[in-house]
Amino acid sequence: MSTYIGSFLHRITLSNTIQLIWLGTMILVILTLAILHHIWKADLRKIRVWRALCFIPLVLAVIHFFIYSYGYPDFISGYFPIYMIGLIVLFPIPFAKHKIGYCITAWITGIALTIFGFYYMTMAPNSFNHTRESLRNPFTP
Numbered sequence: 001m002s003t004y005i006g007s008f009l010h011r012i013t014l015s016n017t018i019q020l021i022w023l024g025t026m027i028l029v030i031l032t033l034a035i036l037h038h039i040w041k042a043d044l045r046k047i048r049v050w051r052a053l054c055f056i057p058l059v060l061a062v063i064h065f066f067i068y069s070y071g072y073p074d075f076i077s078g079y080f081p082i083y084m085i086g087l088i089v090l091f092p093i094p095f096a097k098h099k100i101g102y103c104i105t106a107w108i109t110g111i112a113l114t115i116f117g118f119y120y121m122t123m124a125p126n127s128f129n130h131t132r133e134s135l136r137n138p139f140t141p
Contacts, residue, residue, distance in 0.1 A: 054093050
């Protein structure tokens with residue numbers, strides 16, 4: 001059992017820590033949204049605010065895209081899980097007022113978040129976008 005955990009920890013230490021911080025921020029926002037829905041589910045006005053707040057992970061994914069992937073589309077495949085997490089969080093929005101519908105979509109969202117999160121934690125690209133940098137600077141004396 002310790003070899004699986006050791007392998008997992010080894011993959012995490014090889015991953016890009018900045019990307020893991022992005023993922024951790026998104027997960028904290030999503031957990032906060034889940035707690036707020038549980039607290040606010042009886043008030044329709046607060047549910048509207050909650051629905052607006054559900055777009056925060058998508059906004060974080062778009063900001064991440066413009067910082068790390070814009071200008072070099074090959075990086076999108078490495079960051080695909082974090083962009084999918086930003087989109088998957090939007091699934092429970094239409095079911096916010098329905099008890100059973102929200103419960104089902106929240107479970108599906110949680111399972112997908114776990115799968116994409118573990119995949120991204122172990123496979124976060126440790127590469128950087130150098131398209132806007134000059135090739136002359138490193139070689140000039």
